[in-house]
Amino acid sequence: MSHATAIALAAGLCVAVAPLASQSALRLSAAGEVAAVRARSLTPAGRERLDGFLVVGEGTLGRGHGLLRLRYGQGRVTSDSAGGGVQPRSLTDGELLVGVAALPWLDLWAGPHARSYRTDFGNQRWLFWEARASARATLVPGQLQSFFEGRVAVAGRVNVPEPFGSSRGAEGGVEVRITRPALRLRFTYRIDQARLAAGRRETVEAVAFSVGRDLR
Amino acid sequence: MRAQLRVAARGGAVVVALLLTLRPLHAQSAQSVLAAGIRSYQSLDLDDAAGLLTRALAFEGRDALSRPDHAKALMYLVATELLRDHRDSAFAVSRRLVAYEPRFRPSDLDFPPRTIALYDSARRATPAVFAAAPADTALRSGEALVIRLFGSTYHQIQAVLARESGTALRILYAGPITDSLDVRWDGRDSSGATVPNGDYRIAVESRDARGHLMRSLRLPLTVSRVVAETLPSPPPPGSAALLPERQPVGPALRVFAPAVAVGAAVMLLPGAVAGSESGGSSKGRLVVGGAATLAGIYALFRHHPGNAIPENVVRNQAVRARWRAAADSVARANVARRRDVRLRVRSGEPVVQSPEAP
Numbered sequence: 001m002s003h004a005t006a007i008a009l010a011a012g013l014c015v016a017v018a019p020l021a022s023q024s025a026l027r028l029s030a031a032g033e034v035a036a037v038r039a040r041s042l043t044p045a046g047r048e049r050l051d052g053f054l055v056v057g058e059g060t061l062g063r064g065h066g067l068l069r070l071r072y073g074q075g076r077v078t079s080d081s082a083g084g085g086v087q088p089r090s091l092t093d094g095e096l097l098v099g100v101a102a103l104p105w106l107d108l109w110a111g112p113h114a115r116s117y118r119t120d121f122g123n124q125r126w127l128f129w130e131a132r133a134s135a136r137a138t139l140v141p142g143q144l145q146s147f148f149e150g151r152v153a154v155a156g157r158v159n160v161p162e163p164f165g166s167s168r169g170a171e172g173g174v175e176v177r178i179t180r181p182a183l184r185l186r187f188t189y190r191i192d193q194a195r196l197a198a199g200r201r202e203t204v205e206a207v208a209f210s211v212g213r214d215l216r
Numbered sequence: 217m218r219a220q221l222r223v224a225a226r227g228g229a230v231v232v233a234l235l236l237t238l239r240p241l242h243a244q245s246a247q248s249v250l251a252a253g254i255r256s257y258q259s260l261d262l263d264d265a266a267g268l269l270t271r272a273l274a275f276e277g278r279d280a281l282s283r284p285d286h287a288k289a290l291m292y293l294v295a296t297e298l299l300r301d302h303r304d305s306a307f308a309v310s311r312r313l314v315a316y317e318p319r320f321r322p323s324d325l326d327f328p329p330r331t332i333a334l335y336d337s338a339r340r341a342t343p344a345v346f347a348a349a350p351a352d353t354a355l356r357s358g359e360a361l362v363i364r365l366f367g368s369t370y371h372q373i374q375a376v377l378a379r380e381s382g383t384a385l386r387i388l389y390a391g392p393i394t395d396s397l398d399v400r401w402d403g404r405d406s407s408g409a410t411v412p413n414g415d416y417r418i419a420v421e422s423r424d425a426r427g428h429l430m431r432s433l434r435l436p437l438t439v440s441r442v443v444a445e446t447l448p449s450p451p452p453p454g455s456a457a458l459l460p461e462r463q464p465v466g467p468a469l470r471v472f473a474p475a476v477a478v479g480a481a482v483m484l485l486p487g488a489v490a491g492s493e494s495g496g497s498s499k500g501r502l503v504v505g506g507a508a509t510l511a512g513i514y515a516l517f518r519h520h521p522g523n524a525i526p527e528n529v530v531r532n533q534a535v536r537a538r539w540r541a542a543a544d545s546v547a548r549a550n551v552a553r554r555r556d557v558r559l560r561v562r563s564g565e566p567v568v569q570s571p572e573a574p
Binding site for chain 2: 036038040042049137138139140144146147148168169170171172173174187188189191192193201203205206207
């Protein structure tokens with residue numbers, strides 16, 4: 001799928017959301033997240049495994065059925081094998097998604113997701129145009145929810161000689177809402193894997209804990 | 217030939233028309249003959265009056281005079297015969313009138329004192345009784361059918377309850393009667409048992425001073441039992457009227473299932489997303505998956521599946537108590553209704569059996 005198709009998908013979602021978002025109250029929430037990250041690379045040269053932390057900030061805007069989500073995270077992953085020759089990487093991850101609340105328990109999202117690895121030798125940037133579906137189930141009304149999100153990249157780009165192959169991922173976990181203070185606590189496991197046509201695979205998984213709050 | 221048929225048809229039509237109009241004319245003529253007889257009496261055309269009154273009394277069946285008119289015609293005939301100096305005939309007609317209608321009393325305004333005196337002497341010499349009872353009566357236990365007897369004069373009578381076949385069951389009254397007398401029957405025979413369904417009669421015998429039977433009157437009775445219909449018992453409260461008394465399992469499972477599914481999915485995600493490269497995945501996923509599963513278990517038990525719902529139990533107990541009270545009330549009412557057997561007594565027209573009956 002081309003970039004044009006991905007952009008058209010996101011634009012179509014925006015157009016679909018626009019009338020749904022009108023004449024409704026604006027909702028705004030923000031969250032901060034700390035994630036234990038493990039990045040694994042499978043290249044013809046061999047395997048690499050790096051662990052580290054990522055600190056993420058997230059803001060979500062909603063009006064009616066329309067949704068907009070911005071996430072940005074930065075961290076560092078290092079190899080735990082001493083003297084393995086694996087360079088530590090600075091990891092930056094960000095996304096801007098437009099969504100629609102299709103059902104009370106189902107949101108659909110689309111938009112760009114970017115990730116970069118910076119080492120002493122250079123900078124590797126990935127850009128995925130993703131479509132996502134996020135479902136949630138209320139366990140205890142107003143208190144406890146479980147959620148699951150699946151994602152697939154409909155297009156992608158990476159600044160290496162090999163062409164982009166595919167990318168898919170998922171996340172799931174539980175969310176606890178507390179009233180005093182009014183916070184949302186999320187415990188999440190997420191994993192995604194990007195493949196290049198030549199066979200290289202980049203897998204990133206994270207166990208994340210986030211604290212969020214509805215601002216209005 | 218055709219002309220003869222036409223004449224015959226015309227003649228037949230005239231005969232049919234006459235037959236159709238004759239019955240009402242005949243029915244009216246009993247009244248008109250009586251009226252003509254009274255007019256003749258008042259204008260002292262006594263022979264005409266005697267003839268017309270005799271003719272009026274001769275009508276039978278549906279065309280006959282009513283009971284009051286019949287008595288009236290007899291009384292005018294008494295007065296006519298007395299004015300014609302036929303005293304014996306007047307006395308015989310008076311006795312006939314007394315036997316026919318013992319309650320009859322002539323008016324001082326309509327008849328001369330001599331006529332009234334003759335009738336009174338005939339009445340005193342003619343012991344007779346008339347019986348009147350309600351046409352249809354339902355007797356509860358302790359109630360009685362009241363038969364009113366009207367006597368022509370003071371004399372001895374005996375009122376007996378008997379089967380239709382004539383078998384006497386109980387003497388209801390034996391003694392004198394003057395003007396009127398109420399005889400009561402409670403639906404029982406001489407042994408105190410309620411009589412079975414069937415046809416009965418009350419026979420009233422009038423006797424003279426020497427004890428000779430002068431007249432017997434039979435009042436037919438038909439006895440049947442009336443049992444009140446029982447009320448239907450209210451149906452017990454159905455499931456629609458009752459609230460669930462225990463927490464249902466369904467809602468608890470509906471929250472448990474997705475949480476467990478998320479927990480399982482999280483644990484299996486590396487294999488699903490990374491395939492053969494899933495080896496060495498973070499063990500943190502087990503913590504997250506376990507947390508999701510534990511959250512589901514917490515939610516499951518928070519719904520308290522199978523636990524009693526006290527407010528629903530109390531409400532259902534009240535609903536069942538109301539139903540039980542209503543059912544008991546109906547049962548009590550039905551017991552009373554089954555006990556409340558009424559004796560329905562229908563009485564017919566009294567029939568005079570003595571040779572002196574008119």
